[in-house]
Structures are given as C-alpha cells and as structure tokens.
Amino acid sequence: MVSISSSMLFYLSPxxxxxxxxxKGEEEGEIELPDVFRIPIRRDLILRAFLSEFTASIQPKARDPMAGKRTTAKSLGIGHGVARVPRIKGGMRAAFVPMVRKGRAAFPPRLDEKIHEEINKKERTLAIMSSLAATAIPDLVKERGHEFDSKTVPIIINSDILNEIKKAKEAREILGKIGIYKDIERAAERIRVRSGKGKMRGRTYKNVNSILFIVENHNSPFARSVTNMPGVDVIEPNLVSVTHLSPGGVPGRLTVITTEALNALSKRFSLGE
Incomplete structure (x- = not known):
C-alpha cells in the first residue's frame, strides 16, 4: 500500500x-479504473525514474591506469633544440604523452565515475503510478505514436483469455477485433538495421515499442503467444516499472491489462490517507 497525503487526493481527476x-474480443460492459489511474502526470519524475533504471543497468568501464605509460621515455629538457616531450632513451621517438602514437589517453573513462543516477523510493513509486495514469489518457498514447481504434485505454481483458488463447494466430485475431493489432504492424514495419559497429556486437536491429501486456502469469499460453510479436512486452503487475510503462521516459504506452492484473495493481498502488 502506498501512503499518499490527503492533499494529493484532492488533485485526483474524476x-x-x-x-x-x-x-473473444467482444465488449463486455464497462469497468471503473482504480484510483492510481487518476493521479496527476509528473513528466519530470517519470524521466528521472527512467534514467535511474536505465543507468543502473549500464556496465561500468574504464581504461588500464597504466595504458600508454609503460615506457622509459624521459624529456631531454631545454637547450637541445627539440620539443620537451618525453622521448625513448637511445632515440628521438616520443612516447607517453597523449598526442603521440601509442601514448596515453588524455581523459580516459575511470571506474570511480558515478554512472547510476539515484532516486528516492517514494519518488520512484510515484513515477510508476504517474506512468500508469498516463496509459489512461488517449491523447498521450497517440502522442507516443501508437495506433489503435479502441474507444478507451488502457485495454482491459477478462483473465480467462490467458488459458483460452494458445496460438499466436488466435491472439492476432482477438487483438484485431479490439482494434490494437495495427500498432504491432506499425512496429514490424519500422524494424530497421542499425548503422555502425553495433551490427557486429549483437545489436543488429533497432526495434520500436508497441503494446505492453500486464498479466498475472507471464508463462500462460496467451502470454507466450504474444511475447514474440514485434515491440511487445509482457510483464506481471508486481514487476511493472517506468521502463515498461514509459520507454525513453515518455509516458503514454499502449497497455493491455487483464482483470486479475488490474486488481493486483490496485492493491500494490492503493492510495492511503
């Protein structure tokens, strides 16, 4: 349970x-979203939380402190008519300094540099709640570039679908009836080959984020049938974070939530006085 002051509740939207x-992809009436979907959108906190999660996954790297320095080179000093750069004994070849061949790096990366941007726990929690609220605003979802024909967002589906749909073909049909499969097609069309050396390092393709599925069991038949679709992510409600809800720190991802997962989100982010 998240403790939020009563002043925060005062600013909740209707x-x-x-x-x-x-x-089967057919409308089954309306359902009221929990209070967590009504809090204000804090773009500043969402961006901070995203950067915190992103930088936490970066592998620290540094150069060998002695790289380019393992040499006997010394400066000849003044009065010889040559520059005072260190030179190898018995010759005139310069070494050690940054501007010469095989010299040291001028300002190499160091391990003591702070990479991870930290954020307070309550700020991170509020950022996740704000990201959830952004998924219920159609204008923000369209602003991210998502394409859908459904009347409201997020998409709430009965949890029975997790065991009834077992094939990707069936899943595509259901998503097509709801009016959101066109967003997966958009993501498939925009997959492109990366330019640069990343192609040689296991990062050949650049992908686009599409639908986020929040389900109570990521090993269910339905979850497995959609997990390999272009741009799709499948996550359980207890693990959902800003990285899933607001890729790149931009809120408003097109989201599909099962009824049981919606109840779990309501319990995880229930607002207390």
Whole structure:
C-alpha cells in the first residue's frame, strides 16, 4: 500500500471507466479504473525514474591506469633544440604523452565515475503510478505514436483469455477485433538495421515499442503467444516499472491489462490517507 497525503487526493481527476473485453474480443460492459489511474502526470519524475533504471543497468568501464605509460621515455629538457616531450632513451621517438602514437589517453573513462543516477523510493513509486495514469489518457498514447481504434485505454481483458488463447494466430485475431493489432504492424514495419559497429556486437536491429501486456502469469499460453510479436512486452503487475510503462521516459504506452492484473495493481498502488 502506498501512503499518499490527503492533499494529493484532492488533485485526483474524476472517476474513469473503460470498456472491458471478453476472451473473444467482444465488449463486455464497462469497468471503473482504480484510483492510481487518476493521479496527476509528473513528466519530470517519470524521466528521472527512467534514467535511474536505465543507468543502473549500464556496465561500468574504464581504461588500464597504466595504458600508454609503460615506457622509459624521459624529456631531454631545454637547450637541445627539440620539443620537451618525453622521448625513448637511445632515440628521438616520443612516447607517453597523449598526442603521440601509442601514448596515453588524455581523459580516459575511470571506474570511480558515478554512472547510476539515484532516486528516492517514494519518488520512484510515484513515477510508476504517474506512468500508469498516463496509459489512461488517449491523447498521450497517440502522442507516443501508437495506433489503435479502441474507444478507451488502457485495454482491459477478462483473465480467462490467458488459458483460452494458445496460438499466436488466435491472439492476432482477438487483438484485431479490439482494434490494437495495427500498432504491432506499425512496429514490424519500422524494424530497421542499425548503422555502425553495433551490427557486429549483437545489436543488429533497432526495434520500436508497441503494446505492453500486464498479466498475472507471464508463462500462460496467451502470454507466450504474444511475447514474440514485434515491440511487445509482457510483464506481471508486481514487476511493472517506468521502463515498461514509459520507454525513453515518455509516458503514454499502449497497455493491455487483464482483470486479475488490474486488481493486483490496485492493491500494490492503493492510495492511503
């Protein structure tokens, strides 16, 4: 349970209701979203939380402290008519300094540099809640470039779909009936080959983020049937974070949530006085 002051509750938007779909992709009435989907959108906190999660995954790297310095080179000093750069004994070849061949690096990366941008726990939690609230605003979802025909967002689907849909073909049909499969097609069309040396390092393709599925069981048949679709991510409600909800620190990702996962999100981010 998240403890939020009563002053925060004062700024909550009105109750939001969205269309609920059954396992056949048909409308099954409306469902009221929990209070977490009504809090203000804090773009500043969302960006900070994203940068914190992103920088936490970066592998620290540094140069050997003695790289380019293992040499007997010494400066000849003044009065010889040559520059006072270190030169190898018995010759005139310069060494050690940054501007010569095989010299040291001028300002190499160091391990003592702070890479991870830290953030307070309550700020991170509020950023996740704000990202969830952004998924319920159609204008923000369209602003991210998502394409959909559904009347409301996020898409709420009955949890029965997790065991009833077992093939990717069936999943595509259901998503097509709801009006969101075109976003996966958009992501597939925009997959492109990376320019540069990243192609040689296991990063050949650049992908686009599409639908986020929040389900209570990521090993269910339905979750496995959609997990390999272009740009799709599948996550359980207890693990959802800003990285999933707001890729790049930009809120408003097109999201599909099962009814059981919605209840789990409501319990995880229930607002307390």
């Amino acid at each position: 109750k939001v209701s969205v269309i609920k779909y059954n396992s």
